[in-house]
Amino acid sequence: GAVVSQHPSRVICKSGTSVKIECRSLDFQATTMFWYRQFPKQSLMLMATSNEGSKATYEQGVEKDKFLINHASLTLSTLTVTSAHPEDSSFYICSAAPSSGGAISDEQFFGPGTRLTVL
Amino acid sequence: GESVGLHLPTLSVQEGDNSIINCAYSNSASDYFIWYKQESGKGPQFIIDIRSNMDKRQGQRVTVLLNKTVKHLSLQIAATQPGDSAVYFCAENMNSGGYQKVTFGTGTKLQVIP
Numbered sequence: 732g733a734v735v736s737q738h739p740s741r742v743i744c745k746s747g748t749s750v751k752i753e754c755r756s757l758d759f760q761a762t763t764m765f766w767y768r769q770f771p772k773q774s775l776m777l778m779a780t781s782n783e784g785s786k787a788t789y790e791q792g793v794e795k796d797k798f799l800i801n802h803a804s805l806t807l808s809t810l811t812v813t814s815a816h817p818e819d820s821s822f823y824i825c826s827a828a829p830s831s832g833g834a835i836s837d838e839q840f841f842g843p844g845t846r847l848t849v850l
Numbered sequence: 851g852e853s854v855g856l857h858l859p860t861l862s863v864q865e866g867d868n869s870i871i872n873c874a875y876s877n878s879a880s881d882y883f884i885w886y887k888q889e890s891g892k893g894p895q896f897i898i899d900i901r902s903n904m905d906k907r908q909g910q911r912v913t914v915l916l917n918k919t920v921k922h923l924s925l926q927i928a929a930t931q932p933g934d935s936a937v938y939f940c941a942e943n944m945n946s947g948g949y950q951k952v953t954f955g956t957g958t959k960l961q962v963i964p
Contacts, residue, residue, distance in 0.1 A: 735893075765952070772858050774939060775894065775954045824893050828950060837882050837943055837950055841893040
């Protein structure tokens with residue numbers, strides 16, 4: 732089956748620093764990848780849609796200058812949390828939608844998540 | 851729209867019994883629905899999906915029912931096992947601005963009592 736990986740799996744950083752999270756589709760190409768944030772005992776909230784070769788589309792209320800997304804290849808998207816603060820501590824999950832011949836699958840495959848703790 | 855709460859609804863089921871998890875979705879334009887299972891500290895895992903032109907779909911031990919009239923989705927798990935303990939999310943998928951957008955429901959925690 733399709734596999735999506737995330738790196739790192741967990742990270743602890745100091746307030747004010749930036750953290751980069753990678754999302755990779757291991758055995759398929761993905762024109763579109765998605766970034767979600769999940770707080771404890773809550774649902775996944777879509778933050779942004781990452782499109783290969785173009786700018787990401789951010790959901791309402793998500794600061795694009797704080798959460799930088801780069802989708803440089805068909806298998807890699809990165810999310811950088813800039814100037815992180817304790818309130819950014821959360822579980823960040825990516826997903827990827829396989830693309831083939833210009834068509835994008837409805838189905839999304841999710842990564843294992845990255846636990847970010849900002850001290 | 852999306853509803854998010856601080857406390858997940860919990861369903862406790864005896865091992866071997868059937869489980870039914872319900873979900874109300876918000877957008878009548880959604881055409882594809884998915885159930886995900888999420889274990890603690892892990893990403894969501896696909897269980898079963900259904901398109902809007904169907905009202906029932908069966909998998910191995912799982913059945914999804916879709917009622918478009920009342921915008922309701924349910925997941926039935928037969929002969930529930932301890933390994934089924936997790937949080938279950940329904941998700942609605944809609945084409946928005948040329949790309950697929952998935953909106954997750956609140957989630958239900960399933961506890962299987964051995």
